Amino acid sequence: MKSMNKVSLKYLLQSAVTLLVFGITALPVVAKDILGTSLPPSADLRYIISAKQSGFNITGTASVKWFNDGKIYNIYADSYAMIVGKILEAKSEGSIDTYGLAPNQFSEKPFRKSSATSTFNRENKEIRFTQSDKHYPITGGEQDRTSIVWHLASVARANANKFKPGSEWEFFVVGPRDAEPWYFTVIQNETISTPLGTLDTVHIFRAPPPDDQGQKLDIWLAPSQNWYPVRIRFTDPNGDYIDQKVESITPK
16 A cells, blocks of 8 residues: 555656647647637636556546636646545646736645745746746746646637647646646547536647657547536556546636
């Protein structure tokens, strides 16, 4: 049991929040070229987590508190695993500008580790980190690993006619210590089963670069549910995965 907990925590801490194969038929649409966003209404979402890690089946829960009033936004996400309790906490907060979400600060607190904070200094137009000496310029449209899912949903809501299978969308995404471009591909429309019920969704996929053995990320957005992310799945190169499906959506 002790070794199982270590394995569970290792992967859940890397992946739980948050916190999207190929068959591309359209040219990339860069975030800065996207005209208009439509932010989903404020809501609290709860997810059920199921996972397979090194032969062990793991269960847990995750929750996301999403708020926007048209001028500012904030996101608070946390994840729990059976037996050990809270394993990850992440926050993103900022304003809303012509690009959509404009983070001011992103923080992540893994289990038994210190919190890491990424700051978007809008006045100096620079991104800095508490756990890294790296820095990046702010030119507009940058996201963090928690805001990106909600920014993506906002883009999809405003550009549903362009959000078609084969289209590719590029964003510059900031993590706890560095940043890099993320490329998302719209795969297809899918009907999925969740604890909330059967939902019609748009399946989006993000793969790491060919020379990067990192995780793959799948996201399912539900147009009938304000384009909320109703399923998120992380898959490791060895086939291990973490899958979270929406259990409830509570408007605020």
